[in-house]
Amino acid sequence: MASILIVDDDAGLRDGVAETLADLGHRPQLAATGNEALHHLEAHRFDAVLLDLRMPGGLDGIAVLRRIRAGTRPPPVAVLTAYASAENTIEAMRLGAFDHLTKPIGRADLKSLLERMLPQRAPLPGPHNAPEPVASTFIGASEAVRRVQKTVGLAADSDSSVLILGETGTGKELVARALHEHSRRATKPFVAVNCAAIPAELLESELFGHVKGAFTGAGADRAGAFRDAAGGTLFLDEIGDMPLAMQAKILRVLQERVLTPVGGRPTAFDVRVVTATHRDLPSLVASGAFREDLFYRLNVVPIVLPPVRERLADIVPLAEHFLRLSARSGTPKRLTAGAAARLLAHSWPGNVREIKNIIERANVFVRGDIVDADDLALAPVASADAQAVPAQWLECDLPTALAKLEKAMIGHALAACGGNRAEAARRLNINRQLLYAKMQRYASGEKPASEIPTRAVGKADGEAAAD
Numbered sequence: 001m002a003s004i005l006i007v008d009d010d011a012g013l014r015d016g017v018a019e020t021l022a023d024l025g026h027r028p029q030l031a032a033t034g035n036e037a038l039h040h041l042e043a044h045r046f047d048a049v050l051l052d053l054r055m056p057g058g059l060d061g062i063a064v065l066r067r068i069r070a071g072t073r074p075p076p077v078a079v080l081t082a083y084a085s086a087e088n089t090i091e092a093m094r095l096g097a098f099d100h101l102t103k104p105i106g107r108a109d110l111k112s113l114l115e116r117m118l119p120q121r122a123p124l125p126g127p128h129n130a131p132e133p134v135a136s137t138f139i140g141a142s143e144a145v146r147r148v149q150k151t152v153g154l155a156a157d158s159d160s161s162v163l164i165l166g167e168t169g170t171g172k173e174l175v176a177r178a179l180h181e182h183s184r185r186a187t188k189p190f191v192a193v194n195c196a197a198i199p200a201e202l203l204e205s206e207l208f209g210h211v212k213g214a215f216t217g218a219g220a221d222r223a224g225a226f227r228d229a230a231g232g233t234l235f236l237d238e239i240g241d242m243p244l245a246m247q248a249k250i251l252r253v254l255q256e257r258v259l260t261p262v263g264g265r266p267t268a269f270d271v272r273v274v275t276a277t278h279r280d281l282p283s284l285v286a287s288g289a290f291r292e293d294l295f296y297r298l299n300v301v302p303i304v305l306p307p308v309r310e311r312l313a314d315i316v317p318l319a320e321h322f323l324r325l326s327a328r329s330g331t332p333k334r335l336t337a338g339a340a341a342r343l344l345a346h347s348w349p350g351n352v353r354e355i356k357n358i359i360e361r362a363n364v365f366v367r368g369d370i371v372d373a374d375d376l377a378l379a380p381v382a383s384a385d386a387q388a389v390p391a392q393w394l395e396c397d398l399p400t401a402l403a404k405l406e407k408a409m410i411g412h413a414l415a416a417c418g419g420n421r422a423e424a425a426r427r428l429n430i431n432r433q434l435l436y437a438k439m440q441r442y443a444s445g446e447k448p449a450s451e452i453p454t455r456a457v458g459k460a461d462g463e464a465a466a467d
Contacts, residue, residue, distance in 0.1 A: 001045035002118050003027045007064065008080070009055045009094065013103065017050060020107050024114065034059030037146075037247070038067060042215045047414055048098075053081040053088055062091055068098040076117045078369060080105060098367035113115045116368045139321045140314040141439045144306040147185040148175065155301045156182040163298045164276035164304030169353030172276035173237060174205030175303060187368040188232030193225050196241035203246050209251070212263035226259050233272045239298065240290060251294045273298075283438040312411065312439060315348070316340045316419045322356050323371070326363035333366060337418035338373035344415040348376050387406065401448050410438060 004026050008014040018028035029046070031037040034055050040046075049068065053061035061079060068074050076098040081088065083100045092100045098117050105113070140146075155162055156179055164172045174193060180190045186438070198206050209224025226233055242250070253259045254273060260266045273299050282288035302418075308315060316335065324332045333344075348354055362375045409428065417423040425435040 001027060002024055002027065002114070003044070004114070005029045005031060005037060005040055005046045005049045005075075006288045007031045007049065007055070007061070008052040009033065010052070017105075017110070020110055024111055024302050026114070033057040034061070034064040037064055041068065041071075048075050049077040051077050051079050051097075053079060053092075055084060057117075062088065065095050065097060067093060078113055078117060084452060096367075106163040116370070117370075129235055134390075139310060141317065142306075142311045144311055144319040145314055148303060148305060151301070151303050152178050152182065155179065155303075157184055158301070160300040160433070161270050161298050162274045162301045162303060163281075164305065165276065165281070165304045166267050166276075166278065167307050167351055169351035170305040170307060171352045172278075172305060173235065175239075175305065176233070176235040176274045176276060177426070180272075180301045183233070185272055185273070189229050190233050190235065191225050191229035192235040192237060194237045196238035199241045200246065203242070204249065205262050206263050207250075208259045209264070222261075223263060224259075226271055227267075228252070231270055233274055236273065236275045238277055238279075239275040240277035240284060241282055244289070244291065247291045247294050251297060254294075265345065266449050308344075308351045312344060312414060313419075313421075315343050318352060318355050319343055322359035323363065326360055331369065333363060333369050333371050336370060336372045339371050339403055340418040341415040342373040342376055342378050344411070344419055406438070410435065419459075 003022055006014055006017050006028055008017070008022070009032050014030055014032070018030060029040055029044070032055075033042055035057055037049075037051070038059075041049075051061050051064060055061060055064075061081070065077055065079065065148045068077055077096070079088075079092045079097045079100045081100070082103045084100065089100045099113060101109070101113070119334050139215050152175060162176075162179060164175050166172055176192070177190060180186060183234075184385045193206065195203065195396060205222060205224065207225050209227055212221050216218050236250075257270075258266045258268050280291055281295055281299075285292045285295050289427060308318075314372070319340075320332075323335070326334065343355075350357070352435040357372075358376055358378065361377065366375045410424070412425040414421065421435055421439075425432040428435065
């Protein structure tokens with residue numbers, strides 16, 4: 001049962017809404033003016049407010065909304081008006097209204113509105129309700145991410161070059177920063193340069209610096225990224241897009257540990273270089289688009305970041321992490337089981353960056369404290385019964401097709417159980433340890449036993465039958 005304040009100068013509508021609320025099991029309180037509403041709010045604590053826009057007495061709904069939202073721990077406010085306009089809709093939502101609806105509002109719509117508005121008093125069921133530190137630098141507990149975390153720990157204090165490989169949005173700069181923050185260079189600068197974002201003719205000056213008058217427009221000395229990062233870490237992102245001529249200069253600088261500013265003298269430097277790319281560097285080397293000697297110089301410590309689709313166990317924790325970040329100092333919103341299932345079923349071509357964007361968008365548009373599946377603006381997942389067998393499966397041998405079916409069933413069970421692996425294992429009628437092993441096997445790309453062809457027996461059918 002919730003206590004709800006109804007603010008409306010229309011006595012008939014006010015009483016009608018109050019009667020509906022009482023039928024739904026709530027306690028309505030009535031106010032005919034803005035001032036009366038504020039008086040009630042000062043005297044009592046309400047779980048929600050239904051607020052009319054046009055009211056007499058010099059204090060309209062927008063002014064009341066502004067006053068409510070300025071208070072400490074304000075209740076959610078839904079604006080109900082018979083005179084909706086673009087201006088009052090935008091202003092109400094900007095000021096923090098939970099929703100902006102046109103009167104009259106029916107019983108079903110009112111019930112749905114209150115279900116979304118009213119705060120949940122108990123945590124939602126699921127495996128991911130435990131709080132996690134917001135300050136964590138690299139979220140994830142899957143085996144693939146654990147391998148990355150271990151590699152970062154092993155390589156952090158080394159001065160060896162690190163090459164981070166992974167699809168766009170997998171968090172390459174995040175890993176580079178983790179390498180820096182956990183190293184003995186952590187108190188020194190971390191400088192990031194996106195090689196693909198700087199015109200080729202300016203890249204040398206951006207990296208190595210220049211002296212005043214070295215070229216037209218060089219009105220002052222420039223230190224350059226290498227010297228800006230002195231004693232710390234220089235992160236060269238999208239190194240695969242660097243022009244060949246610049247690759248030769250970078251190679252020499254890394255070999256000799258000496259750089260020459262444009263128009264200046266050679267100078268030694270002390271910088272740990274970390275590079276990253278989403279491109280397939282071995283293929284670029286084979287085609288002549290990337291220098292082989294530079295590739296080997298950079299690829300001393302390789303770190304390969306897995307795409308999100310291979311990190312099922314990390315998807316919901318990542319979403320919850322971004323919900324906490326979006327909440328800043330307030331109470332973060334929570335995901336329903338349906339939302340978790342929708343997240344797990346999505347393919348995430350944009351990887352972690354896409355999760356972050358989806359969650360930030362939901363945090364903007366969802367006024368309540370619950371994020372449901374429809375709030376994520378992701379395509380709904382077709383039911384298993386509605387899916388035909390993929391044509392390419394029919395071209396496989398039987399063991400391969402069975403392995404593909406097993407992988408799909410595991411993904412479907414996890415999505416249906418909101419990421420709860422124990423429940424998914426029960427649904428699949430296998431033990432939890434076997435489910436974990438299969439998830440790790442499929443995430444690593446290892447072929448399951450059923451997918452490994454058996455050697456030929458070497459007997460004819462007739463001989464086999466005789467045995």
